[in-house]
Amino acid sequence: MRNLLNEKILEEANTWIKSKEKVVLATVIQTWGSSPLQTGSKMIINEKGNFSGSVSGGCVETSVIKESINLIKSKKNFKKLEFEVSNENAWNIGLACGGKIQIFIEQIN
Amino acid sequence: MKIELLEEIIKKRSLKKEFALLTNLETSYSEIFEIGEPLSKEFENNKNEIINHCKLKKNGIIEKTQIFIQNYTNPINVVVIGAVHITQYLVEFAKNLNFEITIIDPRSYFTSENRFKDIKIINDWPSEAFKKIVTNSNTALVALTHDPKIDDPSLQYALKNKFFYIGALGSKKTHINRCERLRELGFAEKEISSIHSPIGIKLGGKSASEIALSIISQLVSESNKS
Numbered sequence A: 001m002r003n004l005l006n007e008k009i010l011e012e013a014n015t016w017i018k019s020k021e022k023v024v025l026a027t028v029i030q031t032w033g034s035s036p037l038q039t040g041s042k043m044i045i046n047e048k049g050n051f052s053g054s055v056s057g058g059c060v061e062t063s064v065i066k067e068s069i070n071l072i073k074s075k076k077n078f079k080k081l082e083f084e085v086s087n088e089n090a091w092n093i094g095l096a097c098g099g100k101i102q103i104f105i106e107q108i109n
Numbered sequence B: 001m002k003i004e005l006l007e008e009i010i011k012k013r014s015l016k017k018e019f020a021l022l023t024n025l026e027t028s029y030s031e032i033f034e035i036g037e038p039l040s041k042e043f044e045n046n047k048n049e050i051i052n053h054c055k056l057k058k059n060g061i062i063e064k065t066q067i068f069i070q071n072y073t074n075p076i077n078v079v080v081i082g083a084v085h086i087t088q089y090l091v092e093f094a095k096n097l098n099f100e101i102t103i104i105d106p107r108s109y110f111t112s113e114n115r116f117k118d119i120k121i122i123n124d125w126p127s128e129a130f131k132k133i134v135t136n137s138n139t140a141l142v143a144l145t146h147d148p149k150i151d152d153p154s155l156q157y158a159l160k161n162k163f164f165y166i167g168a169l170g171s172k173k174t175h176i177n178r179c180e181r182l183r184e185l186g187f188a189e190k191e192i193s194s195i196h197s198p199i200g201i202k203l204g205g206k207s208a209s210e211i212a213l214s215i216i217s218q219l220v221s222e223s224n225k226s
Helices: A003-018 A061-074 B003-014 B047-055 B085-094 B126-132 B148-160 B172-184 B189-193 B208-225
Strands: A023-032 A042-046 A051-053 A078-084 A100-108 B019-024 B030-033 B067-072 B076-081 B099-104 B120-122 B139-143 B165-168
Touching: A003 A023, A003 A042, A003 A051, A003 B003, A023 A061, A023 B067, A042 A061, A061 A078, A061 A100, B003 B030, B003 B067, B019 B047, B047 B067, B076 B085, B076 B148, B076 B208, B085 B099, B085 B208, B099 B126, B099 B208, B126 B148, B139 B148, B139 B208, B148 B165, B148 B172, B165 B208, B172 B189
Parallel strands: B076 B099, B076 B139, B099 B120, B139 B165
Antiparallel strands: A023 A042, A023 A100, A042 A051, A078 A100, B019 B030, B019 B067
16 A cells, blocks of 8 residues: 555656666565565665665665665676575574565666 | 656656556566556466456465566545644645545635645635545545534535545534534434544644644554555
8 A cells, every 4th residue: 555655766766767877676576474564665776775765674675785786787687586584694684573575676777 | 677667657656547567577577557458468368367456456476477566556535624733744744654635624814825835725615625526435534623614514525425534623522513413414323433533543642743643543544454
């Protein structure tokens, strides 16, 4: 239901693109257990690592930013990311709440 | 996603069009879909599931496929009767929520543009004002004037048109009298008891901003039930 916030993010993405920035759009495509944000939540990231919006309660954003910068550098168009608490990197990027989420990152170009 | 598609989404939403965005997660190809419109070959085989998700406004990966669907829908319309102090705070809170506010107030001192920027205000009596807006079972009514001349016709309109939420400001005594007037007009007990009054969830606050917070909280709670 929280569409308005996602729409604001898309408008912001358009503004970034207009000022010649490279933009990656990250969208929560699936969740299991007690993940913090609902399916469809969005975040945008530019090549400098600036971001707006969110895909979790702050738990995996850092990692999504790194992946997005790599995506821009690699010239690939998209990638599917998955995070869960049992991940061996749990101390770094895991979801403290015990959920699991899948995030789709794609370049807008 | 193509820049052209992003621009089209933004344009359609600015025109209040409702649609779904389909994305093939294996190729990142996306397209806009509206019920009744044709699908490209990419998604044609899953037409029935896609339409079902649209009807239920369900977002997610369609089972046994790599298709992600996200619905873009209009926010909930909240008609506020009374351009009062509480309404000024309601407008502020609503900005970051999924609500779109329309204000009705026949008193021109209250509806001055300085008090409400970028908000749809109808400076007319409710019976006339409701002719100028589209309402449905996804509309909410918040009656705040506690003047029966203005609030009562609005409540009657909202009850007849089955708004999903109806709330009215006023003390318990004011509300008892209000219910009595609605009873005399032939409204059923079930309809009358559906009115939230005293309006808002219990926060214990008395200031305009605190009352606005309690009203907006109730609206969020009720809209998440449906």
